[in-house]
Amino acid sequence: xxxxxxxxxxxxxxxxxxxxxxxxxxxxxxxxxxxxxxxxxxxxxxxxxxxxxxxxxxxxxxxxxxxxxxxxxxxxxxxxxxxxxxxxxxxxxxxxxxxxxxxxxxxxxxxx
Amino acid sequence: xxxxxxxxxxxxxxxxxxxxxxxxxxxxxxxxxxxxxxxxxxxxxxxxxxxxxxxxxxxxxxxxxxxxxxxxxxxxxxxxxxxxxxxxxxxxxxxxxxxxxxxxxxxxxxxx
Numbered sequence: 730x731x732x733x734x735x736x737x738x739x740x741x742x743x744x745x746x747x748x749x750x751x752x753x754x755x756x757x758x759x760x761x762x763x764x765x766x767x768x769x770x771x772x773x774x775x776x777x778x779x780x781x782x783x784x785x786x787x788x789x790x791x792x793x794x795x796x797x798x799x800x801x802x803x804x805x806x807x808x809x810x811x812x813x814x815x816x817x818x819x820x821x822x823x824x825x826x827x828x829x830x831x832x833x834x835x836x837x838x839x840x841x
Numbered sequence: 842x843x844x845x846x847x848x849x850x851x852x853x854x855x856x857x858x859x860x861x862x863x864x865x866x867x868x869x870x871x872x873x874x875x876x877x878x879x880x881x882x883x884x885x886x887x888x889x890x891x892x893x894x895x896x897x898x899x900x901x902x903x904x905x906x907x908x909x910x911x912x913x914x915x916x917x918x919x920x921x922x923x924x925x926x927x928x929x930x931x932x933x934x935x936x937x938x939x940x941x942x943x944x945x946x947x948x949x950x951x952x953x
Binding site for chain 2: 763765770771772773774775778816829830831832833834
């Protein structure tokens, strides 16, 4: 699975859009980009995933560049409850193993 | 409601003792996983199981054991061979990569 690179931390003002970048320059054609978040001392929560096209759901939007080497998770109107560690993962379930590899993620702090 | 239940939430163990962490899911997911998380770190895979009566070692399996006798259950035993067991343990399950992973709320194990 491709390695991803994320900033260690970011701040965002409450009510503003939070844009979390992720680099995955070695991503292969069959690897999806997944985003999870983890609020302190809780289990991670699935947010969104995509392969090539931009995706949107009730939680967030995912913008993937045309070359697929990077992506951005957008929380359109951040709230204090969005303060969490956000993990970007490039993942393929091809082969016999299906596993997600979690790095250190980005600590997003939403400020009042 | 469907989900994953981990118990207990907090667990204390004396050095040299084995301890078993429970993970039960009613999501009808085939695959289940155990992760370990240390403070300020990402998740590291301990064991995973893609089907009943089958499981595979992850990246840090030494000192741990698992069983998968039922689809719903994937208990993790932390043995006395695990030299540094104090950590936050997370169980997850998945039915397909499109659905992502569902995580439990975790068990915090402390060796005293």
